[in-house]
Each structure stands twice: as structure tokens, then as C-alpha cells.
Amino acid sequence: MNLRIPTLTICIMAALSVNAQKDTTVPAFGKIRPDEIALKQCEFDKNANAVILFSTSEVYFSFSYLNNKGNFYTVTEERMRIKILNEKGVGQGDIHLLYSRAGNLEKIKNISAQTYNISPNGEVTISKLDNASIFEKRNSRDQAEIAFSFPDVxxxxxxxxxxxxxxxxxxxRNWYFQADIPVKLSRYTVSFQNELEIATSALCTLPVQFQDQSRKDRQIRTYVMTDIPGLRDEPYLSCIYDYLQRVELKLLSAKFSGSQRQNLTPSWGQLTDRLNQDNDFGMQFYKNLSGTEELDAQLATVKDPLRRMKMVYNYVRKNMACNNRDNxxxxxxxxKAWKEKTGTQGEVNMILISLLKEAKLKVRPMLASSTEHGLVNMVIPDYDQFNRLLAHVTIDEKVYVLDATEKYTAPGLIPHDVMYSQGLLFPEKNQPANVMNFGxxxxxxxDEMQLFKRIVIITADVDKAGDLSGQASISNFDYARLGKSGRLEKGNDxxxxxxxxxxxxxxxxxxxQIENHKIDSLPLVEKFDFSNTLPATGDYRYFKINLFSGLEENPFILxxxxxxxxxxxxxxxxxxxxYTIPENYVFEELPKNIQLxxxxxxIVLKRTLSAQDGLLSVRMSVEYRKPIYTLDEYEDLQEFSKKMYGILNEQIVIKKRTRP
Amino acid sequence: MKKNLIPVLSFLFAAVTVEAQVIDYSAASIPDSLKTNAAVVKRFEEIDFEVKGTDRSTIKFHQVYTVLNKKGDHILGFNQYTDPHTSISDVEIKVFDAFGKQKQKYNKKDLTVVAVGSGFMDDAYYNYLMINTASYPVTVEYTYEVKRRGTLFYPDYTIAGHEESVQYSRFVATISNEAGMHFRAFNTSQKPVVNNPSDETVYTWKYNNVKAIEKEEGTADFDFRNPVVSLAPNNFSYNGYEGKMDNWQNYGRWAYNLQNGRDALSAPKQKFFQELVKDARTDKEKTARIYNYLQKNFRYVSIQLGIGGFQSYSAEFTDSKKFGDCKALSNLMYSALKSVGVKSHHALISAGANNGLSDPNFPTQEFNHMILCVPNASDTIWLECTSNTLDFGVLGNFTENRNALLLTENGGVLVSTPKSKSSANTAISKTVIQLDEEGGAMAEMRVFTRGEYKDMFISSLHGRTPDDQKRVLVNYLGFKAPDDFLIEKKDSADGFNTIIKLQYEKMPDFSSGTKMFLPLNVRKLVNGILPDGKNRKLDYYFEHPFEKTDTTVFYLPKDFMVDAMPGNMEKKCTQGIYTARFWYDENTNAIWSVSDFKLLSHRLPASEYQAVATFFTAVNKDLNQKIIIRKKS
Incomplete structure (x- = not known):
């Protein structure tokens, strides 16, 4: 089952021909075109404060071979031209060019920058950036930047x-066509010698033009995209980089005359093998850990494998702190991590996997990528696609996925961060890799049975004065436990x-009262008394029945x-x-029983109500049967949500009896 | 012989009476009285602050904290700031479990160094380490030394933070007589022990068993109940520039000298400004014209490098770039005014809503912003030179309600900035709603805004994408989420107006049979109540005082009539007043509702808190009422 198909698939590209419909050339530096001067608003993103007129990047891969030593290098020519449309866009004039500090292997040079201002009579004034206004700064161990601010913006x-x-x-590096402001034209060119083998894939939903040219000794690939709207954060967005229109680039191999082909990118099988032999990964597993007497004593009395698994998981969670969840x-x-009781996400789970193996459980290491980190691209093998190590445990044909850095997740509940994604499995201890060389x-x-589930039970009455008071009992199962468990760590206050x-x-x-805060295999139950003076208009009073559910507000308003x-x-x-109401009140017409x-x-919404002799019984349920809605399904989802929240938030109206 | 005996004897006695402070790392030994209201217990602290001459200082820290629960996590983050004048060394961090057994040890090479990156460019770095723990309580020990060149800043001695109790804390300040020191104690009456060996003065503070104090929500920065001693130099040097801080006048003189002479504008530029104001009749008018020109042509870019953190770029440079930070832009305004014969003063201020007061009796470097003051016999004009949108002469809650230090030829002068007025922040709206038989509605609202609301509308509403606008309407302005809408600006003679057109498929909040329960208007006049504060001790601060008025007319569909309407409402308290009137006009089959809400002051005294909180809760209840209409039978 291929779970999450990226919305941006490798798209069918239109050929870039000489007679291309759209002009994909860009003016020379310093030459401003009349249409750029005339532009007052971005037609396809009308509220934009600024627009990138063009953004181009030309990547030139080169190689030289001297004295039996190969030197690779990359030269990239970048150009950017932006038009400021209104006050809010002037901040675009502050530029930060980031580059890598690692090994001093990257440099930025030959910066030219200027501002063009056009007077009402069409005269263009040019303000050049002077070198003294260019700042260089170290940001962190691995990153530095060159920064400058345009004059006269x-x-x-x-x-x-x-x-x-x-x-x-x-x-x-990947090339992103899209930015947080609209882009009129984005062009990406990769030029590489015939000896290099490169994979480029354009991932997009918007049309892209592509051209592949051969020269005597090299190949040139060009991608062009036009009229790209700007983009920003939205509710239930997994990872923004999964959705940016982009070209992914991967160097596959190099073959130089007289020598063997060198693979620059491993296959998944090779990647699995290499990691398995790596000192910082595969070679770490299954070493003996001392000081585990407490666990050994517990395990000595229990034979059932599931209980044993839970014991080991809880033991590691109790003892280990995590200092880097993304490594x-x-x-x-x-x-050393075990000795100091703190380690990376990897180290904590290496300990878990090693101890599970020692407890005679069938366990395999598995690598995955968290939602925030982005989808795994199964076409291009890369070590950086993952950020989590998990334990894949099999007991009687059923699989359990464990991450011992999860503080509030019960053993057996798939960690929230990696749910609904693909994991890369490694062989069991001392077993050969069970894969073909490539895949x-x-x-x-x-697991479709693992839910975000909440049950709310309310018992309340309205008194003669029109005040509502009652008891609430809220049970939070599985994923619904997580947020509240975290908050409870700070106390009940x-x-x-x-x-x-x-x-x-x-x-x-x-x-x-809170029940089962520390027992994460049971639902977390919150119980409390509550009261509220009901709003009144004339002889009417009204009250909500959608109480404490977490479904108070529709998040899909955009x-x-x-x-x-x-x-x-x-x-x-x-x-x-x-709900009971006092003798001197009657129910007005109740909301209807409904199923949506x-x-x-x-998604299924059900509501049933019945009232008799001053007692109202209400039952509402909402079931979300799938975890993801793709872009083309959003319109339906938005329409449905509007109706659903309207129904959930309908209130019960009661009216004072009029004397007969 | 006898003579020699005495020194030996006194040495022996000194050894016996020396106080040896033993550190207990185990959490079990913390007395219960120190756990009440505490998320953190400071077990041990010794800080030694030393100033040599007027240009070097060192601070040695040795601190041990036990964090009792997650609320104290901030203690587990070690973070020290460095820049070209500030360095750290001898860093040792140890972590102990609940029993006091050492688990981990770190030093300087384990710290992550990252650029602060405030504004566009600066030269400061954070050096930090996050300590992770599997369980609580956990104990951490920090030992490190900070060296500084330049003595503009003396540290604060925070005896106890919020929700933090203290077992033992000792602070020693050894100050050269050349530098000197003045200090101010907050929430502690203890006086330091003072000694005067040779050419320095030694101040010692010592505390034992200080109980934890809770934090109250909504307090101002300068209002707190936990004990702190603030220190400041009498004489200092910074980046090679020497100055005095024994009184505001002298400190102002230092800042004035840094700025002096950076106001030169070329002759053609001066002529440009003179032309700009040539037919202006008063100084005020001249000032307004120049301010307006700067607002339209300059932008804010923050560059803080070295002394540039205190000294602006020259006026000529700022003018050539058409950008600058608060200092550069204020300085340019100052120079432009000078060229047309209007006198003004640079003014240093501690900015931020309800931040910094500046005490006339305690001069210290606490300023983070600069504005401009144009003195005038009848009304002084204050200018916020970094804003492209504020009305002329209006500062806003960013710098109102406090003291600013004017930089004059005679040194510094502390003067107060204007007080926030509710009538300066107004939103007056008129809304017309057409309802149809199915409960759908078309609404048009015209809102006139001034002050903070005008600024907010301009920055967050106008010029934004429709989705961002919808987010602001619903989440910040309390609007019922419309199905479609359009927002337009309308500049008119009476000021800044916004037209908001809204379309709703279902205007009623809910229905019962043929009865429709309508909200009182398309947006809530006031959204939110005050947090619980039964035994509040400190004053509560709002963002700003304001006045809002709304007039809404509901035109009912032909076959509908009023079933019930709320009665007229009025709620009052010392801080505010809310009124609402409702009536039905038979001729037009329309329901009118006029409501008014005034919050008179941004500061709510603790003694009146309960009464005002009750007022807000009551008003919110009133705003939840409905207008009920039904189909004519």
C-alpha cells in the first residue's frame, strides 16, 4: 500500500521550444523593461505586496582530474529582480544570503545590487549598493551569511x-520555484559534463516547461515556471517543503574515461547496508549495557512477550532523556548515552532495541521521517530523508512500533509523529539484509484502529433562576491523551x-479530578463540576450542548x-x-435529529435529541474515517465543516411558562 | 616574640570562623516551606561581581538549582550572551538526579553558538545548552565567568525569580572607587554590608530561606513582587567613550556627546527641506510636513554593531540610503528640523507596551529606543520616527506613560511622555444588515478608527491577502465568520475609514422552529474576560485604553417580526462603562441596536481588580444575548 502519494508528483512537462508561448528570457542586469515599470499589481495574486519579476539560477557542475586526483566543483550564478508594490513590501529590500561554513568549501562572491526608481515622467534613477554596505556574519557552527540592504527602496x-x-x-540542492511572495518567472538551469549522471525531477502541480540540450561535452537541462502564487502557513499543514513547487536534484554517478563508474548515490539496499556497518548506527546495536538490574528483576517474573515488551519500553522511557529528537x-x-542517561533520539532507541533483543523479543530497527520533517521520497535514496529511529517489534504476527523518546505514548500506540508514513526496515540482529540490491x-x-477518541458525558440542570450547573466527565483515548498529558506535567493548578x-x-x-494520568494504556479521564449563568432575552434562555468536546470552532475558514x-x-x-429544566420553563422547538x-x-455526524417532562437527552457523534484530505478534496471538506459546526453549535432554547 | 604570636593566633581563629557553605544536591532535603508555590528551588548561589578601573568587569557565577516540575524548565536552559565586548569562560555545567548523584557534565565546548539575529544586522551571539531530563526533580549546577570590556551595564542581582524559593544566596560586588556604584533594592529591606579596603568598595548581600512568590498575569514589566537589587555605575566607559551615570543629567551628557555633530546635512539638502516648508506658518506645521515626508520616503532597518548600538549613522548617510534604525531616523528628523530653524531633542526611552518607567532617582542604562521631542510653549510634540503609519504627534502605547531622557546641550533631562487617552484610540462603526427569509444576510460596516485601532487596521487588515484578512476578522476582531467579504480603505475628510462588506449564508447563531436567534451585531464589541485574580497584589495593565461605539440596523425580511429583544443595558465600574439600547422601528421593520464601550485607563489598580473583572464578565454575558425574530403566523 502506497500511503501518502505526494500531491506534487513528477509531472508531465511541456517542451520548451523556440516558439514557446511564454517568454522565458530575462533582461540583462541593469536593463529594466517597460512592462516591469508599468506593473502596479500582481494579476494572479492581487493582494501581494511585492512580486519577484524573475528568479534564475544556473548551476554548473565541473570536474577536473589532476595527478590522479579528482576535484569536483560547482559554480552557481544567481539573479533576482523584485518589484515593490506597496508599503508592506519594502522589507523585501533586506537580503540575507546563507552559505555553509563546513570546511570552508563554499564562497559567495561578485555581488552586484541596485535599486531603480522611476519618476512620474519615466526617468529611471539607479542607486547602487556600495561594497562597504555589505555585511558578513557567522550565524552558527555550520552556517554563515552575507547581508545587505538596498538603498532608496x-x-x-x-x-x-x-x-x-x-x-x-x-x-x-533542490530548487524551489515558489516563495512567500508571487513569482512571475522562475528558471533553473543545470549544466553538467557527460561524465556525470544526474537525476532531476520537477515536483509540482503547476505547469512547468522543460528543455534538454546536448553540447559536445556536456548536457544542459532547463526548467521554467511562470506566474506562481506566493504561499504561507495553514491549519493541519504537515510540512511546507512537501508542497513547494520545486525541482529535486540528485547526483547519481560519475564515470571518467579510464576508471570505474563511481556511484554517488546509493540504492536503498546499499544505503541500508552502509548504515548497518556505520559506527554511528549499525555498529552501536546490541552491545551489552550494564546497570540494568531493575529491569532484569522485573523480566525474570514475566513470560508473556507483550508484557515483557511493555516493561522494557517503560524502563527505557523512565531512565533516558533525549537531547536531540531529530538525530x-x-x-x-x-x-556512554546509557551511562549518562541522556542521548540523541537514535541513541535512546538503540538502547531500547538492544534491550528488547536481550529480552528475547523479535525486533528490527526501522528508520522513519516525522510529519514535520517531510515525506520520504522513495525515488531518491538519501540519508537525510529520515530523522527517527524506531523499534519494529513482532509478537504473534502483530507488529508494534515504539519510540522510547515519546513521553506520553502508550506502548503499542504508533507514535503520533510518524503515523501514516513509510518506514525503512533493517534486518534483525545477525540476519542478512532481505532486499534486492536496489529496493x-x-x-x-x-493502524486504522488507533484513533483520536474522546467521549464527553454531561449531567446538568437549569435552576429556577436560570443558572446551569452540572458535572462533566471527559475520557481521552489514545492520541487524544497526548496534549492533555503534556499539560498535566505542569500540575493541576x-x-x-x-x-x-x-x-x-x-x-x-x-x-x-484526573484519572489515569500516569497509566497511558487507559483513557485519561477529566472530571469536574461546572456552572454558568445562562444568557437570557425576554422570557427565553438558551444553552449549548456541545460542551468540552474540542470541536468548538471550525478551523477551515480559509x-x-x-x-x-x-x-x-x-x-x-x-x-x-x-439536562433537566425547572418546572416554570418549557422547551421551545428542539433542533432536529440529523445525520450528515x-x-x-x-465523515459522519449524527445528532439525536429527545425531551420529556423537563428532561432532555442528547447524543452527538462525529467520526472522521480517514486521516488525510488532498487538495482537490478541500472544497468538499470546507463546505461540510461549515455545516457540521453549525449543527454542533446549535443551542437549546427554553421559555418561561406563561400563566394560563 | 609576643608580637609574632598574635598574627598566627588570629590566622587560626579566622580559619575556624570561616563559613563553609556545603552544597546538598539531593532534592529530599528541601524543607516543605520552600516548596510551596515553587517550581524551582535555588539551593546555592554565590556571585562575585568585580569592576576594575572603569573599563573592565568580571562576574563569576556559581549556582545550584533544583527544578521541581516542568514549570521550572526555563532553568534547564543555560544561555549566555556574548558580543565583541563580552566573553564567557570556565564554563562547567553538572546535572544531578533526585538523590544528588551526578549524571552528566558539560563545559564550554558543548555550548551551541548561534547569532542573535535581531533586526537586520548585529554582532551578538547566544551561547546555549538545553538540559534534558527524563524525570523531576532534577538538580543543575552552573559555574561560569563573564568578562566585559566597558562598564555601561552592571548586572541585576535577582535574589529569587517568580515561583522560585531560595535556600542560600550571596552576592558580592567589588567596585573600584574610580567606577563607583549606586543601587536600588526592590521588595527587600536588607541593606548590604559595606567595606572599604584600599581603593575599592565591597558590598555583600546574603539571603537564607526565601519563600517562593507567585507570578500574576497581566502585570507591567516594572511591577513585580520578587526581590531584586539593581546596580548601576557612577562612572563608566564603553567602546572607549567615557561617561558618568551618577545622575540623569550626566548620563544624558554622554549620550548627547555621542550624537553631537552627526546632524550635518549638505547645503542642497538643507535647501530641500527649507523649500518643503516654505509657506508653513507655524513651527508645528513645518514639523508636520517634514515628518510626513520622512514617513513616505524612508524605511526602518536595524543595524546594531559596536558603538553603533548607541550612536547613529550620520544624517547625510541616512538620507542617502533612505533607511535607518530608530536612532538614525530620529537624528535625520532632528537635522531636517534644525535646517528650518526648529529646535528638537533626541530622547532615549525604554519602549514596549507597559514596559520601563525610568525612575528619576535611579539612573541606569535601560533604554532600547529613541524618539524625538520638539518642545513647544503650549504643546510639546513627540515623534515616533520609525513609523510610516502613525498620525503626526501620536506616540502610541509603545512609548506613552513613562519618562524619556532628553539629550540637550546641558546634559540629560527626564521628562514624561504623554499619557494614553481612551479618546485617542477609537473605533466607531455603523452597520447595516439586510436579512432574508432563509436567514441569509448581506451586511455593510463602515468603521472609523483612530490611534491603535487605525494602526492595527492598516498593518493587519489592509493590503493583506483575503485569507489573512479573514483570519484577522474572525480571530482578532471578533467577527462572525462570513462566507464572503470585501474590505476597502476610504480616506475621507473626517479621517481613516474602512468599509467591510460581508455576506452570510446563515446570520442567526441558531434557530428553533421558525424563530431565529440573531447575534447582537456582526462583531463582538468586547471579546474576553479578565483572568481569575482573587487575591491580586499588583496592578493589571491593558494594552491601551479605548472607546468603541457601534450602531447596527437589522432590516427584517418582509414576513418576519420581532419576537423578543434584550432590554437596554448598562454596566459600570471605575475603569469602564458599557451601555446598549435596542428599539424596533415599525415603519421600516428594522431593529436598531446602539452600543458603547469605554475602557478609561490602561492601568487597573489591584484594589479594584475584582470589581472590574466582574464588570467584564457581566458585559460578556450581555453580549451573548440574542435578538429573536420569527415568521408572522
Whole structure:
């Protein structure tokens, strides 16, 4: 099962021909075109404050072979021209060019920058950036920047800069067509010698033009995209880099006359093998760990493998702190990490996997990428695609996925961060890799029975004065436990205010009890008393029945979206309520029993109410049956959400009896 | 013989009476009284601050904290700032478990160094380490030394932070007589022990068993209940520039000298400004014209390198680039005014809503911003030179309600900036809503805004994408989420107006049978209540005082009539007043609602907190009422 197909697939590209419909040439540095001067608004992104007129990058891979030693280098020529459309866009005049500090192998040079201002009579004034205004700064151990600020920038200005980047190795970076402001034209050119084999894939939903040219000794590939709207953050967005229109570049191999072909990119099988032999990964596993007497004593009395697995998982969680959640490799080494009781995400789980093996469980290491880190691209093998090491445990044909850096996740619940993604499996201890040389051993990290589930039970009454008071009991299962468990680490004080304050202003609450905070295999239960003075108009009073569910506010109010909506898991909400009203009030017409289903049946909302003798019984349920909605499904989702929240938030109206 | 005996004897006695402070790393020995209200217990602290001459200082830290729960996580983040004048050394960090057993050890090479990156360009770095723990309580020990060149900044001695209790803390300041020191104690009456060996003065503070104090929400930066001693130099040097800080006048003189002479503008440039104001009749008018010109042609870029953190680029340079930071832009304004014969002063200030007061009796370097003051017999004009959108002469809550230090030829003069007025921040709206039989509605709102609301509308609403606008309307301005909308600017004679057109498929919040329950208007006049504060001790601060008025007319569909309307409302308290009136006009089959909310002051005294919190809760309840209409039978 191929779980998450990236929305941006390798697209069919239109050929770039001499008679191309769109002009893909860019003017020379310093030459401003009349249409650029005349531009007052971006037609395809009308509210944009600035627009990139063009952004081009020419990557030139080169190689020289001297004295039996090969030297690779990359020269990149970058150009950018931006038009400032209004006040809010003037900040585009502050430029930061980042580069790598590692080994002093990268340099930025030959910067030219100037601002063009056009007077009402059409005269163009040029303000050049002087070298004294260029700053160089070290940002961190690995990164530095060159920064400069354009002089004389105001609405209507055009700014442009160009520079060269020289790197003493083959620098393969992705090219992003899209930016946070609209781009009129983005052009990416890669030029490489025939001896090099390169894979470029354009990942996009917008049309892209492509041209492949051969010269005597090299190949030139050009990608052009035009009229690209700008992009920003949105609710339930997994990882922005998965959705940016882009070209991914990978150096595959180099073959020089007289020598063997060198593979620059391993296959998944080779990558698995290499990692398995790596000192910071495969060689760390299964070493003996001392000081585990407490665990040994516990395990001595238990035979059941599932219980044994839970014991080991809880033991490692209790003892190990994580100092870097994004590093699946060892830094100090597993043994030192165990001694100091702190390690990288990789070290903590190496310890877990080693101890699970010692407890005689069938366990395999598995690499995965968290939602935020981005989707794994299964076409291009790369070590950097992953950021998590997990334990893949098999007991009686059932698989459990464990990450011992998860503080609030019960053993057996797939960690939230990696749910609904692909994991790369490694062989069991001392077993050969079970793969063909090319492919990898992939595992679908998904369980449709693991939910975000919440059940709310309300018992309340309205008194003669029109005040509502009652008890609430909220049970949070599986993924619904996570956020609240985290908050409870800070104590019960002000807990109800923090969790419910936003949508329940003016509600009073008391007698908070929490059950199963530390027992993560059971639902987390919150119990408290609450009361609220009901709003009244004339003889009417009204009250909400969608209480404390987490479904108070529709998150999908925006009309345009460019990314999938990712919920991570299936979801289930149930609300039960019993309300009594005083003798001197009657129910007005109640909201109807209703069932609302998405066209593809992926979301089901049900509501039933019945009232008799002053007692109202309410039952509402919402079921989300799939964890992801793709871009083309968003319109339906938005429409449905609007209706659904309208129904959930309908209130019950009661009216004072009029004397007969 | 006897003579020699005595020195030996006194040496022996000194050894016996020396206080040996033993550190207990185990969490079990913390007395219960120190755990109440505490997320952190400071077990041991010895800080030695030393100033040599007027240009070098060192601070040695030795601190041991036990973090009791997640609320104290901030203690587990070690972060020290370095720049060309500040360096750290001898860093040793140790982590102990609940029993006091050492688990980990780190030193300087384990720190991550990262650029601060505030503004466009600066030369400062963070040196940090995050300590991770699997369980609480956990104990950490920090030992490190900070060396500084330049003595503009003396450290604060924070005896205890919020929700932090203290077992033992000792602070010693050894100050050369050349530099000298003045200090101010907050929330502690303890006086330091002072000694005067040779040419320096030694101040010693010592504390034992200080109980933890809770943090209250919504307090101003300068208002707190935990004990702190602030220190400041009498004489200092910074980046080679020497100065005095024994009083505001002298400190102002130093800052004035840094700025002096950077105001030169070329003759053609001066002529340009003179032309700009040539037919202006008053100084005020001249100032307004120049301010307006700067707002339209310059932008804010922050570059803080070395003394550039305190001295602006020259006026000529700023003018050539058409950008600058608060100092450069204020300086350019100053120079432009000078060229047309208007006198003004650079003014240093501690900016930020409800930040920094500047105490007339305690001069210290706490300024982070510069504005311009144009003195005038009848009304002084204050200018925020970094804003492209503020009205002329309006500062906003960023710098109102505090003291600023004017830099004059006679040194520094502390004067107060204007107080925030509710009538300066207004939003007056008129809304017309047409309802249809199915409950759909078309609404048009015209909003006139001044002050903070005008600024907010300009920066967050106008010129933004429709999706960003919708987010602001619904999440910040309390609008009912529309299905479609359009926002337009309308500059008119009476000021800045915004037209918001909205379309709703379902205007009622809910229905019952043929009865529709409508909200009182398309947006809530006030959104939110005050946090719980039964035994509040400190004043509560709002962002700014304001006045909002709304007039809404609902035109009912032909076959509909009023079923019930809220009665007129009025709620009052010392800080605010809310009124609402409702009536039905038979001729037009329309329901009118006029409501008004005033928050009179940004500062709410602790003694009145409960009463005002009750007021807000009551007003929110009123705003949740509905207008009920139904189909004529």
C-alpha cells in the first residue's frame, strides 16, 4: 500500500521550444523593461505586496582530474529582480544570503545590487549598493551569511541583485520555484559534463516547461515556471517543503574515461547496508549495557512477550532523556548515552532495541521521517530523508512500533509523529539484509484502529433562576491523551482554565479530578463540576450542548489552500448529555435529529435529541474515517465543516411558562 | 616574640570562623516551606561581581538549582550572551538526579553558538545548552565567568525569580572607587554590608530561606513582587567613550556627546527641506510636513554593531540610503528640523507596551529606543520616527506613560511622555444588515478608527491577502465568520475609514422552529474576560485604553417580526462603562441596536481588580444575548 502519494508528483512537462508561448528570457542586469515599470499589481495574486519579476539560477557542475586526483566543483550564478508594490513590501529590500561554513568549501562572491526608481515622467534613477554596505556574519557552527540592504527602496521601486556561489564539491540542492511572495518567472538551469549522471525531477502541480540540450561535452537541462502564487502557513499543514513547487536534484554517478563508474548515490539496499556497518548506527546495536538490574528483576517474573515488551519500553522511557529528537545517529555512543542517561533520539532507541533483543523479543530497527520533517521520497535514496529511529517489534504476527523518546505514548500506540508514513526496515540482529540490491524493505506505519477518541458525558440542570450547573466527565483515548498529558506535567493548578478557558469564558468550575494520568494504556479521564449563568432575552434562555468536546470552532475558514489537510489518524468524538429544566420553563422547538455524511462517506455526524417532562437527552457523534484530505478534496471538506459546526453549535432554547 | 604570636593566633581563629557553605544536591532535603508555590528551588548561589578601573568587569557565577516540575524548565536552559565586548569562560555545567548523584557534565565546548539575529544586522551571539531530563526533580549546577570590556551595564542581582524559593544566596560586588556604584533594592529591606579596603568598595548581600512568590498575569514589566537589587555605575566607559551615570543629567551628557555633530546635512539638502516648508506658518506645521515626508520616503532597518548600538549613522548617510534604525531616523528628523530653524531633542526611552518607567532617582542604562521631542510653549510634540503609519504627534502605547531622557546641550533631562487617552484610540462603526427569509444576510460596516485601532487596521487588515484578512476578522476582531467579504480603505475628510462588506449564508447563531436567534451585531464589541485574580497584589495593565461605539440596523425580511429583544443595558465600574439600547422601528421593520464601550485607563489598580473583572464578565454575558425574530403566523 502506497500511503501518502505526494500531491506534487513528477509531472508531465511541456517542451520548451523556440516558439514557446511564454517568454522565458530575462533582461540583462541593469536593463529594466517597460512592462516591469508599468506593473502596479500582481494579476494572479492581487493582494501581494511585492512580486519577484524573475528568479534564475544556473548551476554548473565541473570536474577536473589532476595527478590522479579528482576535484569536483560547482559554480552557481544567481539573479533576482523584485518589484515593490506597496508599503508592506519594502522589507523585501533586506537580503540575507546563507552559505555553509563546513570546511570552508563554499564562497559567495561578485555581488552586484541596485535599486531603480522611476519618476512620474519615466526617468529611471539607479542607486547602487556600495561594497562597504555589505555585511558578513557567522550565524552558527555550520552556517554563515552575507547581508545587505538596498538603498532608496519605496513602493514602486524595482530592486535587483546577482551573485556567484562557488562550492568545492558537487553541491546538489533542490530548487524551489515558489516563495512567500508571487513569482512571475522562475528558471533553473543545470549544466553538467557527460561524465556525470544526474537525476532531476520537477515536483509540482503547476505547469512547468522543460528543455534538454546536448553540447559536445556536456548536457544542459532547463526548467521554467511562470506566474506562481506566493504561499504561507495553514491549519493541519504537515510540512511546507512537501508542497513547494520545486525541482529535486540528485547526483547519481560519475564515470571518467579510464576508471570505474563511481556511484554517488546509493540504492536503498546499499544505503541500508552502509548504515548497518556505520559506527554511528549499525555498529552501536546490541552491545551489552550494564546497570540494568531493575529491569532484569522485573523480566525474570514475566513470560508473556507483550508484557515483557511493555516493561522494557517503560524502563527505557523512565531512565533516558533525549537531547536531540531529530538525530537518528549516535553522537557519544549508545553505551556512554546509557551511562549518562541522556542521548540523541537514535541513541535512546538503540538502547531500547538492544534491550528488547536481550529480552528475547523479535525486533528490527526501522528508520522513519516525522510529519514535520517531510515525506520520504522513495525515488531518491538519501540519508537525510529520515530523522527517527524506531523499534519494529513482532509478537504473534502483530507488529508494534515504539519510540522510547515519546513521553506520553502508550506502548503499542504508533507514535503520533510518524503515523501514516513509510518506514525503512533493517534486518534483525545477525540476519542478512532481505532486499534486492536496489529496493528497500519498506513498512507502512499505520493502524486504522488507533484513533483520536474522546467521549464527553454531561449531567446538568437549569435552576429556577436560570443558572446551569452540572458535572462533566471527559475520557481521552489514545492520541487524544497526548496534549492533555503534556499539560498535566505542569500540575493541576489552572488546568481547566488553560484547556477550556478560550471557549468557556464565564463558566465556573470546581472539584477537578484526573484519572489515569500516569497509566497511558487507559483513557485519561477529566472530571469536574461546572456552572454558568445562562444568557437570557425576554422570557427565553438558551444553552449549548456541545460542551468540552474540542470541536468548538471550525478551523477551515480559509477558502484557498495549497497543501493537504493532515489529521494524522482517524478520529471519533461522542457527546452524551442529560439536562433537566425547572418546572416554570418549557422547551421551545428542539433542533432536529440529523445525520450528515460527506459525499465520500469519510465523515459522519449524527445528532439525536429527545425531551420529556423537563428532561432532555442528547447524543452527538462525529467520526472522521480517514486521516488525510488532498487538495482537490478541500472544497468538499470546507463546505461540510461549515455545516457540521453549525449543527454542533446549535443551542437549546427554553421559555418561561406563561400563566394560563 | 609576643608580637609574632598574635598574627598566627588570629590566622587560626579566622580559619575556624570561616563559613563553609556545603552544597546538598539531593532534592529530599528541601524543607516543605520552600516548596510551596515553587517550581524551582535555588539551593546555592554565590556571585562575585568585580569592576576594575572603569573599563573592565568580571562576574563569576556559581549556582545550584533544583527544578521541581516542568514549570521550572526555563532553568534547564543555560544561555549566555556574548558580543565583541563580552566573553564567557570556565564554563562547567553538572546535572544531578533526585538523590544528588551526578549524571552528566558539560563545559564550554558543548555550548551551541548561534547569532542573535535581531533586526537586520548585529554582532551578538547566544551561547546555549538545553538540559534534558527524563524525570523531576532534577538538580543543575552552573559555574561560569563573564568578562566585559566597558562598564555601561552592571548586572541585576535577582535574589529569587517568580515561583522560585531560595535556600542560600550571596552576592558580592567589588567596585573600584574610580567606577563607583549606586543601587536600588526592590521588595527587600536588607541593606548590604559595606567595606572599604584600599581603593575599592565591597558590598555583600546574603539571603537564607526565601519563600517562593507567585507570578500574576497581566502585570507591567516594572511591577513585580520578587526581590531584586539593581546596580548601576557612577562612572563608566564603553567602546572607549567615557561617561558618568551618577545622575540623569550626566548620563544624558554622554549620550548627547555621542550624537553631537552627526546632524550635518549638505547645503542642497538643507535647501530641500527649507523649500518643503516654505509657506508653513507655524513651527508645528513645518514639523508636520517634514515628518510626513520622512514617513513616505524612508524605511526602518536595524543595524546594531559596536558603538553603533548607541550612536547613529550620520544624517547625510541616512538620507542617502533612505533607511535607518530608530536612532538614525530620529537624528535625520532632528537635522531636517534644525535646517528650518526648529529646535528638537533626541530622547532615549525604554519602549514596549507597559514596559520601563525610568525612575528619576535611579539612573541606569535601560533604554532600547529613541524618539524625538520638539518642545513647544503650549504643546510639546513627540515623534515616533520609525513609523510610516502613525498620525503626526501620536506616540502610541509603545512609548506613552513613562519618562524619556532628553539629550540637550546641558546634559540629560527626564521628562514624561504623554499619557494614553481612551479618546485617542477609537473605533466607531455603523452597520447595516439586510436579512432574508432563509436567514441569509448581506451586511455593510463602515468603521472609523483612530490611534491603535487605525494602526492595527492598516498593518493587519489592509493590503493583506483575503485569507489573512479573514483570519484577522474572525480571530482578532471578533467577527462572525462570513462566507464572503470585501474590505476597502476610504480616506475621507473626517479621517481613516474602512468599509467591510460581508455576506452570510446563515446570520442567526441558531434557530428553533421558525424563530431565529440573531447575534447582537456582526462583531463582538468586547471579546474576553479578565483572568481569575482573587487575591491580586499588583496592578493589571491593558494594552491601551479605548472607546468603541457601534450602531447596527437589522432590516427584517418582509414576513418576519420581532419576537423578543434584550432590554437596554448598562454596566459600570471605575475603569469602564458599557451601555446598549435596542428599539424596533415599525415603519421600516428594522431593529436598531446602539452600543458603547469605554475602557478609561490602561492601568487597573489591584484594589479594584475584582470589581472590574466582574464588570467584564457581566458585559460578556450581555453580549451573548440574542435578538429573536420569527415568521408572522
Amino acid at each position: 519605496k513602493p514602486g521601486s524595482i530592486i535587483e541583485y546577482k551573485f556567484q556561489r562557488e562550492t568545492s564539491y558537487l553541491r546538489s 537518528y545517529l549516535a553522537e557519544e555512543g549508545m553505551k 528497500g524493505d519498506w513498512f507502512d506505519i499505520w 489552572k488546568y481547566v482554565d488553560d484547556i477550556y478557558g478560550k471557549h468557556y469564558q464565564g463558566y465556573k468550575h470546581d472539584k477537578l 477558502d484557498k489552500r495549497f497543501s493537504d489537510v493532515f489529521f494524522t489518524s482517524r478520529q471519533n468524538f461522542q457527546i452524551f448529555g442529560n 455524511i460527506m459525499p465520500d462517506t469519510s
